[in-house]
Amino acid sequence: MISQEEVPQSTNHSLSFSSLPHEIVVSCLARVSGSYYPKLCLVSKQFRSIILSNELYKARSQLGTKENRLYVWLKLPTSSYPSWFTLWIRPKQTLTNDGPIKKKSTGNLLVSLPSSYNYQVVVPSVIVGSETYIIGGYNVPSSSVWFYKNEKIHTLCKAPRMSVARINAVIVGQYPKIYVMGGCDSDESMNWGEVFDIKTQTWEPLPDPGPEVRGHLVRKMKMYQKNLYVSSEKKDYIYDTQERRWDVTEALLDCSWCVIEKVRYIYYNKNCWWLDTKSKEWRTIKGLDFLNKFRETDRVEIVNFGGKLVMVWDRFTLSKRNKKIWCAMIALEKSHGGEEIWGKIEWIDDVLMVPLSYTFLDCMVISI
Template sequence: MNGEEPRRRRRMTILMLPNDLVYNCLARVSRLYYPILSLVSKRFRSLLASTELYQTRTLLGRTECCLYVCLRLHSGTQTLRWFTLSREPINSTKTLVPISSPNSPSALWSDAVMVGPNIYAIGGLVNDNASSSVMVMDCRSHTWREAPPMRVAREFHSDTWREAPPIPMRTYREFLHSACVLDGKIYVPGGSEDLDLTNWMEVLDTKTQTWEFFQIPSKEIFEGSKYLTAVYEGTFFVKCVYKHVMYKVHKGRWRAADIILKDSWGDRRYSCYCVIENVFYRYNDSKINWYDFNDRVRKTLKGFVGLPSLTRFSLAKMVDYRGKMALLWEEHVFVDNRKETRFWCAEIAIEKRHKQEIWGVVEWSGVVSTTSKPYSLAHVLATTI
């Protein structure tokens, strides 16, 4: 009781302050601690979710990069769960904390992109039918709302495949990048078999919240069932995976893309990629490569040494983490004859050195979640708030 009373007194003291002063205090605390602080009281939860707090963080220069992870439960319900990277209050270790929201999207095989502080969950399957629905989560308040639906119902997944030995056989759906963001607009290609040149791609202007079709120049772009997209050097790229076809959109016009860059994406199941400060990075076979636009060759990220449990069979995701690279991957182990899935995260600093060399320095890595349920990585996104 003697220890509880001072804690209660301190809590009552800060709650008695005007909101402006509370915002000023909370804005100076890392957002990694916000999930813990939200347990203090209902008023704290309301303050932590308010736009005024994030305006204060911006004014004080206290914005920081936040990581969001979506896991898919491979069961009869195919549940999707969203998490944010947080910090434990006692030992300061980083962990994935689930985001609970009554209006979270339930569509299977949807795509997801980040625009400013908002996550857009696009399309997917609802009752085994392709959906045109779009849901948006405000990462400041962790609340979901409906956005204008697409004009065409779309879903985003590829063929089923199985993991290679020595990992026990397990069924997955491999996600390929589909939707992509350029200048505040979300480009959404494919996702349906009944498409033509006029409706294969549509674009959402997030400022006006309106959808428009974006006509493509040739049907060879969508003749393949799988494709990749990326924004690189201020240009939107779309690549058909199983055909030697790649196009780009620059200043609203379609053009043929660099054949060398096409080969840098990789088609392997365990590949993933991201763009950081206009440099194209790809993870494949436990290595990270980058594309040298000047020399038109793919180079190895130097200084990067294999991380614990990172193997060529690891299903991984990578994302721009405010100029650094966040890499997440799965590890499957047996503990007391029970299969567990461990989700690892690493933060890698990018250093551009002389002679057009890029080095990766692993600043931190660790297990952020462990589960005995059949979860797998679906999406990894980052935003600065």
Template sequence: MSIPAASNSEKAPQKDNYQPPSCLSSLPDDVVLNCLSRVPRCDDLNISCVSKTLRSLVRSPELCLLRSHLPKKSVYLFYHSHQEPNRCHWITLRPGEKITTTYDYQVEVEHRSCSLSDLLNPPYLSTFSSSAVSVGSEIYFPQGCFSPSTNLWVLDTRSGAIRMGPSMKVARWAHKEAMGVVDGKIYVIGGSVEKCQVEVFDPKSQTWEFAGEDKVKHESRFSASLEDKIYMVELYPERISAYSPREGISIEVTERLTDQMNCMCVVENVIYACFKRSGLMWFDTKLKVWRRLVDSNGKVTLYSLIAEKMGEFEGKLAVFWTRSINTDGVVKKDIRCRMIALDRVGEEIRGKIVRSGIVASFAYPITLSHCLAVSD
């Protein structure tokens, strides 16, 4: 059976001149700009391909101004000094004045520390790579590094004061438990000797409760919060699982990771990780696979040496590592950083190194321990 040809009056629009209709096209520009200001920056390239109008709005100074008024997050990079074990040290990177580095670094770097000598059983926050999360301007650390503990420490980044928070119900190992934030509440998963229930902490009421009745035995190397799930890198076997307050724990990737993961973080609703051999990668939550972060040409996989910590800074991926330099017999240790701008191009995410340089230098050994994005 043949299909009748369309008449000249019924011909489909020419492909070259046809633009798909958009629900945004009927809205005023100020409304569209308000919507675009809340879209991750890595999607700007895809949005600009939709229409000429959206392309001009994405590139407009008005959108930059709107985004500048959104709540800002600074990077808090914690480190441990063997010379001062009773102090908690951190470096804050926030938008500010220019400092001299290899490239232009439009950030303000602030060094701060607080004494732990007056606290009972100091948490030694920077000694181990335990879990830590931020809610608003506060950072929450578990204590169980040397042995399982119910202690929770809270750092107020505005005042620089640290205090002990309400105790958890179950003692857990801080370097084996997973922590994440969903709807402003902190969830703690696994990390105990025996099977235990997931606990949830409400910062507003300052109370702990069990989340559900199921008991699990779970050990994690890294964890990260994304939307309504907490993604975890399991220790044995090393694979990706996720916890949802509604659905419980599910296995996201059944195959065991064959490459060692050094660190993991979330930047604008995408999980990124640095692997020892594969370099920088991102996790496709739809297909449940790891994809390589490639350069702006889409050809070369981005490597950032052996990244020790990563975090989000102004929509960019901030990668940190340390490097020792011997000058005339004096060993100096630098903390180095690369800022990587991200663009989503079709099914790929591409990165471009836009800033690079030394954040801080020390005349004594240090170890990086935590990297968190915190609301000012």
């Protein structure tokens, strides 16, 4: 009888990221889409440390894996403070003008950023020239001001503090000035608004806009031709930076605009327009009639997404009990010697359901 030798049990040696060299982990994460970073921050302290590090973004730049990310800022009734969401785009999902009316979801979603994902996009920040300024706090009030050179992300330098601590302040910059408003007690009339001079590195209070402005949530602020346009929940206001004077404006601040390849675009009166600088005329983008099937409101935000036009708006659900935020990605093409611009709808979908009482504050695109 042949004796059977005892067969040794095989042992599975599973590898984990923690067992890999640090530079290999960084290289792997640098190849992952940034849309996954908020969730990956929750996986482990190691992942969170790397994702928030300067070396990861240097690696993305060297590998050519930097990508544009759309961030949307919403005030939900369930939260005391506004919340940031980022658009997760499912790869290779397109809808062309020649295709049928949308029948199924693309899978693209607005995803809430967890508090542990403390990347600078979730705090009030503004790009002025070659520098990005991070001003005030996101979860807690702060008077601190930090800045970094845009080619040296996470290499923070300290700037002079504001006069008051702020949380989720509204900011706009036009060299050499940065204007900051709100994010503090509405009774703070002396310093509710401040302006920072980058050249002199000094803060100066703005004239009091009055309780009508201070007492309502400021949705957005824009700078145009040295005038400051402030949109609140009730009215729109203009601040003349030369005469230091406030006034109510009918300048249609709710008309969103952006610049793509030196062409200015604006959404107004249910159409998207572009400015022909030769004739000084506003012309409509052709080929976008298909979008009218999905819009019920004139409130539409447009942003430059790496040379493409992104449109964001809301629409009632069938039950009228909630709203859905919709998004469309549009490629632009000039024709007839630049006298026409056509839009090609790459995809369109609802990306988030929100309560009726929510407030849309802002959206922006950042390359990371």
